[in-house]
Amino acid sequence: MTRPLCELLLTPEDMAAVDQAAAESGISSFGLMEKAGHAVAAAALRHFPEALRFVVLCGPGNNGGDGYVAARALWESGAAVSVFSLGKPQALKGDAARAFASCPIPGQDIAAYAPLSGDVVVDAIFGAGLARPVPEEVARLIGRVYKANVPVVAVDLPSGLDGLSGRILGAAFTAAYTVTFMTRKPGHLLMPGRELCGTLEVFDIGIPARIVQAHAKGQVAENTPAQWQASVPASLIETHKYKRGHLVVFSGSATATGAARMSAMAGLRAGAGLVTIASSQEAMGVNANLLTAVMLRQIETEKDLNAWLEDKRLTTFVLGPGFGIGKKARKFALALTNRHLVLDADGITSFREDPAQLFDAFAEGATRLVLTPHEGEFARLFPDIAVNYSLSKVQKAQAAAKRAHAAIVYKGADSVIAAPDGRALINTNAPSWLATAGSGDVLAGIIGGLLAQGMPTFEAAAAGVWLHGKAGQSAGKGLTAEDLVAHVRPL
Incomplete structure (x- = not known):
């Protein structure tokens, strides 16, 4: 008997294989990114309707692409939005480049962000696949956000956490909410990752269950x-x-x-x-x-x-x-x-x-x-x-x-x-x-x-x-x- 998706735990490597298999099956990978970004924006608006400004921090990969989509969706809803990018977004490739091009908000370098009272940060710098310590400039930014006590909504996993082990890779955001897609990863449950994720929400962005289950090795799960x-x-x-x-x-x-x-x-x-x-x-x-x-x-x-x-x-x-x-x-x-x-x-x-x-x-x-x-x-x-x-x-x-x-x-x-x-x-x-x-x-x-x-x-x-x-x-x-x-x- 196959398990419901909500019971599965996929490693970051397995989830990357799911994304690739979905694209090879004919599903639009950019369409999946659009759904993911809109899910993040909806969560941010639902949990923080009082926010004076949503600050979207975008990384150099597909997690950043989700962030650019979320920023556009927040802007279209009438919210005040600022975008800060790690690296040169003009160098992005594939779906992330397309998401950046469709974002109407002029961005700034991530080092320029200074937290203000009333901000809500959307962390789309790195996802669950991070396997090395965060760059020093990101570590400094994480420290500024933590010191300012600004709430964070993380995309997939708080940046700085290892999605496989839940370990902190140098420094990591402490999220109030984390929005992930299709299934959870071990890093969402293992400490200290579980604590840093805050409330975890899993959104179905439309990848068929058969594709997800085909890549779930089934040996690791939550104890229920x-x-x-x-x-x-x-x-x-x-x-x-x-x-x-x-x-x-x-x-x-x-x-x-x-x-x-x-x-x-x-x-x-x-x-x-x-x-x-x-x-x-x-x-x-x-x-x-x-x-x-x-x-x-x-x-x-x-x-x-x-x-x-x-x-x-x-x-x-x-x-x-x-x-x-x-x-x-x-x-x-x-x-x-x-x-x-x-x-x-x-x-x-x-x-x-x-x-x-x-x-x-x-x-x-x-x-x-x-x-x-x-x-x-x-x-x-x-x-x-x-x-x-x-x-x-x-x-x-x-x-x-x-x-x-x-x-x-x-x-x-x-x-x-x-x-x-x-x-x-x-x-x-x-x-x-x-x-x-x-x-x-x-x-x-x-x-x-x-x-x-x-x-x-x-x-x-x-x-x-x-x-x-x-x-x-x-x-x-x-x-x-x-x-x-x-x-x-x-x-």
């Missing part, structure tokens, strides 16, 4: 229920707790038990039929005094764990929250290679000296391992990938998932979930106040709870991240991890 809803286990009337899975969460020492309890409760609330905390002897008393719905079992050594694993109903484990870093964590993780394992926090860091030991243990068969690193933990397991600046966050997560034969949850404000087969989802529903101590422990438990119920590894990881964001929205600002657990709901 549409991506994993079909994998959610059905709720049957005739069921029992073991059919909904048994999740085990390993506890830390007597002074570090809280993380495991939050993880365990999150797994229970996410729908696992049973949840047990596996605890050392020294932590048994603390855990016993604070547990009700969650069960408790003493597991002191690797021998204890292996004996318990003879119970095949123990399907899914969470190891890491508050557990402690070291040999015991490694031994326990490696004892679980035939089960589903969510490895988080201390569990991840325990393998920093020899990540291959972990990856090799889970290399065969179906994907059973979920890794949930934040930025620092990611660098401990994948140091060469982490420092490769040429890769976007999505590409780093994809490379890590393939190497580890694991579902990767590369955490952050723009968490990326990746599978070994190249699929990747960018999460966008997490509020900023989720960045609090214990939030990651809750996430690990949610993913574990979904895995225990039988969801495939990648889908469970993606659904868990989305549920985590949903719980954060429900809990509201000022939440603690305990508050967050209380707002976790099953799918």
